[in-house]
Amino acid sequence: MPPADTSLAANAPSGAEGARRAPLPSPTAAPPPTPDPPLLLFEQVSKWYGTVLALNQVTLELTGGITGLVGANGAGKSTLLRMANGQLKPTLGRVTIRGLDAWDWRARRRVGYCPDLDAFYEDLSGRQFVWTLARLCGYTRAEATERTERVLERVGMRERANRTLRGYSKGMRQRIKLAQALLHDPELLILDEPLSGIDPIGRQELLELFQQLASQGKCLLISSHELEALEKLTNHVAIMARGRIAAVGTLRQIRDLLEDYPLSVRIDVDQPRELARAVLALAEVQAVSLASGDTPGLVVQARHPKRFFQAFGRLVVEQHVEVHRVEPLDESAHAILGYLLGGSGRT
Amino acid sequence: MTNQPPNTDTMPAQTDTLLRYRPWRGTPHGPLFATLAMARVSLRLLLRRRLMWGLFALGLLVFFFFFYAQYLMVWIETQLRTETVRFAGVPVTIDNLTRFLKRLALDGSVHTFGNFIWFQGYVLVIALALAGSVLVGNDFYYGSLPFYLAKPIGRWHYILGKCLAIGGLMTLLVTFPAILLWIEAGLLYDWKSYYFDNFDLLVGIVGYSLVLLVTLSLLVVATAVWLRRTVPLVLVWMGVFVYPQLLSTLLVDGLNFPDEWRLIDLWNNLYLCGLWCLQADPATIRPPGQPEFWQAGLVVAGVCAASLLYLRRRVQAVEIVT
Numbered sequence: 001m002p003p004a005d006t007s008l009a010a011n012a013p014s015g016a017e018g019a020r021r022a023p024l025p026s027p028t029a030a031p032p033p034t035p036d037p038p039l040l041l042f043e044q045v046s047k048w049y050g051t052v053l054a055l056n057q058v059t060l061e062l063t064g065g066i067t068g069l070v071g072a073n074g075a076g077k078s079t080l081l082r083m084a085n086g087q088l089k090p091t092l093g094r095v096t097i098r099g100l101d102a103w104d105w106r107a108r109r110r111v112g113y114c115p116d117l118d119a120f121y122e123d124l125s126g127r128q129f130v131w132t133l134a135r136l137c138g139y140t141r142a143e144a145t146e147r148t149e150r151v152l153e154r155v156g157m158r159e160r161a162n163r164t165l166r167g168y169s170k171g172m173r174q175r176i177k178l179a180q181a182l183l184h185d186p187e188l189l190i191l192d193e194p195l196s197g198i199d200p201i202g203r204q205e206l207l208e209l210f211q212q213l214a215s216q217g218k219c220l221l222i223s224s225h226e227l228e229a230l231e232k233l234t235n236h237v238a239i240m241a242r243g244r245i246a247a248v249g250t251l252r253q254i255r256d257l258l259e260d261y262p263l264s265v266r267i268d269v270d271q272p273r274e275l276a277r278a279v280l281a282l283a284e285v286q287a288v289s290l291a292s293g294d295t296p297g298l299v300v301q302a303r304h305p306k307r308f309f310q311a312f313g314r315l316v317v318e319q320h321v322e323v324h325r326v327e328p329l330d331e332s333a334h335a336i337l338g339y340l341l342g343g344s345g346r347t
Numbered sequence: 348m349t350n351q352p353p354n355t356d357t358m359p360a361q362t363d364t365l366l367r368y369r370p371w372r373g374t375p376h377g378p379l380f381a382t383l384a385m386a387r388v389s390l391r392l393l394l395r396r397r398l399m400w401g402l403f404a405l406g407l408l409v410f411f412f413f414f415y416a417q418y419l420m421v422w423i424e425t426q427l428r429t430e431t432v433r434f435a436g437v438p439v440t441i442d443n444l445t446r447f448l449k450r451l452a453l454d455g456s457v458h459t460f461g462n463f464i465w466f467q468g469y470v471l472v473i474a475l476a477l478a479g480s481v482l483v484g485n486d487f488y489y490g491s492l493p494f495y496l497a498k499p500i501g502r503w504h505y506i507l508g509k510c511l512a513i514g515g516l517m518t519l520l521v522t523f524p525a526i527l528l529w530i531e532a533g534l535l536y537d538w539k540s541y542y543f544d545n546f547d548l549l550v551g552i553v554g555y556s557l558v559l560l561v562t563l564s565l566l567v568v569a570t571a572v573w574l575r576r577t578v579p580l581v582l583v584w585m586g587v588f589v590y591p592q593l594l595s596t597l598l599v600d601g602l603n604f605p606d607e608w609r610l611i612d613l614w615n616n617l618y619l620c621g622l623w624c625l626q627a628d629p630a631t632i633r634p635p636g637q638p639e640f641w642q643a644g645l646v647v648a649g650v651c652a653a654s655l656l657y658l659r660r661r662v663q664a665v666e667i668v669t
Contacts (some may be wrong), residue, residue, distance in 0.1 A: 337436075
């Protein structure tokens with residue numbers, strides 16, 4: 001898993017505001033090193049389609065690692081991705097890539113985009129298609145050929161690249177789309193449903209590729225409905241609902257912020273009734289029930305998970321309880337989405 | 348989110364290793380270079396259509412007709428000037444026999460090239476009416492535009508690339524054959540004096556082609572962005588080039604309306620602009636009773652400006668909404 005250290009930057013004050021507060025440097029002092037602008041920055045971005053508000057004052061900053069973008073249909077994920085890639089212009093606010101307006105073509109030198117559409121020129125072969133897009137990136141003929149072969153090999157399409165796109169399966173189309181996004185070695189990869197239609201073995205290969213890219217300093221923003229696959233890839237997500245970023249951070253961080261929903265924890269022990277009695281005395285615990293199934297244990301519902309685990313740890317040490325297993329039951333992306341979006345959390 | 352990537356200034360680009368790129372120290376070319384790539388792939392897509400090859404064959408027929416007819420005229424005038432030939436048993440003078448060919452002015456003069464481009468232009472207009480959807484319309488209709496615009500090019504570079512593709516098609520169909528006719532004419536007459544004396548014709552051919560290129564490419568891209576599909580495009584194309592021509596002929600030649608009514612015929616206006624480039628004498632233009640060159644130029648400029656304004660409006664708003 002790539003590092004996904006995260007301070008929640010959604011709705012954070014803008015860099016410009018910070019700059020205004022900075023003291024003036026003295027004339028003799030060496031100028032402080034200027035930090036790089038964020039790789040991707042949304043500043044109070046709103047987008048209307050006619051009377052429909054697709055994005056509502058979104059502020060988001062990405063600098064590296066893998067970020068999953070999840071949300072229900074119509075939540076604004078694709079709009080956000082297209083804005084990040086300069087395909088859409090915000091109605092209000094600003095989207096920048098390393099300080100350049102995302103709408104500017106120069107910004108797209110740093111961005112690779114794999115759209116969810118697969119409307120290709122069906123008469124071209126996969127190789128010709130990728131090669132043409134390499135030329136659009138500004139590479140010479142030789143360099144375009146070289147890069148085309150390398151990315152085709154990387155996505156496992158080198159042997160099949162001479163077939164026309166018309167004859168490709170859904171999975172092969174996904175790989176070709178991914179290949180063209182990798183051509184110019186972008187800092188930021190924006191992938192819209194990249195795993196859709198890919199078989200399990202291919203999916204594993206692509207997940208490994210994404211992890212390798214992230215571990216080497218690339219920033220990946222991946223929109224997907226496949227939460228299980230996304231959880232294998234990263235635990236760092238941005239959750240969208242009704243055009244807003246509902247939450248951003250690791251799943252654990254987001255879960256901790258959901259104080260209205262007590263955390264359910266299953267604890268497997270030999271004497272669950274005795275432990276239940278002791279656990280109920282803890283202030284953070286709301287309810288306890290005996291777990292069903294072959295293994296004896298109990299399910300605890302606790303507020304303030306961090307404080308609960310500290311108190312539970314002390315309890316275990318003081319009472320010499322032999323705990324076989326502790327498992328949070330609703331820390332998955334599904335459960336968190338369910339809490340945030342209402343309903344089952346299905347996307 | 349602030350998970351900081353490693354400092355890439357001091358580290359090799361490790362993704363290169365991952366993707367097994369060989370080290371490349373070059374700088375990618377700018378978007379103008381990319382427009383050439385776009386023009387190439389657009390032309391390649393166009394030439395995959397059999398219909399296009401059929402139209403090329405038709406264009407080739409027109410070219411060969413002018414090519415051999417020009418040769419024939421010279422041969423007849425030098426070999427059979429004073430003779431008569433028997434046609435269906437009737438003696439016919441050479442002047443009568445070549446009357447039709449003389450109407451085409453197949454003598455390496457201004458009107459040779461004006462007429463050639465006029466006729467070849469019909470093939471070109473048909474080709475462009477059919478090419479509009481392949482070149483531009485499909486990008487909008489099927490949603491393949493994100494692949495282009497996700498690369499480091501701007502919206503205007505996309506338009507320029509498509510116009511260049513149309514320019515390539517036009518060069519193949521019109522400019523290049525017209526230049527071949529000019530070379531042939533020089534070889535048929537005294538080549539030293541012809542090439543030197545008529546160099547301005549070569550410049551005029553290029554100028555005429557440029558007028559066609561700018562006007563037609565802007566018009567094709569604008570109509571294709573607007574209509575996207577082949578059938579509506581062909582209908583609008585006919586509305587621009589066929590019906591106004593019939594109407595203007597009817598009004599001016601049939602009902603004796605003022606000559607300015609010919610200005611509704613865009614193809615005639617382009618022809619007049621081309622003849623201005625070729626420095627033709629207005630009195631020699633057929634059919635007689637034509638508007639002034641500047642009037643035709645004004646209409647053509649107006650069409651270009653309207654197309655550009657429309658494209659500007661659309662390009663600024665090109666947002667990939669699916």
